[in-house]
Amino acid sequence: MKKVLLILSAACFTFVVACGPSEQEIADQKKQAVDSAAAAQHAMDSIADMAQKAMDQFKADSTAKADAEKAVQDSIAAAKNKPVKKKTNEQKMQEDKKVLEKQKG
Numbered sequence: 001m002k003k004v005l006l007i008l009s010a011a012c013f014t015f016v017v018a019c020g021p022s023e024q025e026i027a028d029q030k031k032q033a034v035d036s037a038a039a040a041q042h043a044m045d046s047i048a049d050m051a052q053k054a055m056d057q058f059k060a061d062s063t064a065k066a067d068a069e070k071a072v073q074d075s076i077a078a079a080k081n082k083p084v085k086k087k088t089n090e091q092k093m094q095e096d097k098k099v100l101e102k103q104k105g
Contacts, residue, residue, distance in 0.1 A: 021029070087095075
């Protein structure tokens with residue numbers, strides 16, 4: 001009986017070892033792990049690039065907005081400092097004639 005149990009134990013052990021992954025499967029798993037790590041790194045790099053581009057665009061937009069606001073403020077300041085020329089009656093009459101001619105035509 002001991003011999004039969006010993007033979008059965010050896011057979012079971014052989015089947016367990018034989019059912020494990022082969023060297024090819026182990027190599028494939030390692031290669032797959034390396035490939036997935038490379039894909040993850042590529043994804044992280046592309047996300048970092050996109051974030052950098054977004055920050056650059058934000059800076060450009062902010063600068064353009066600040067420049068536009070400064071131009072408006074400069075225009076307002078220039079308009080306040082500029083003396084206003086009063087129109088003569090003759091100039092006003094000529095403008096009125098132009099307006100009437102546009103309304104007729």
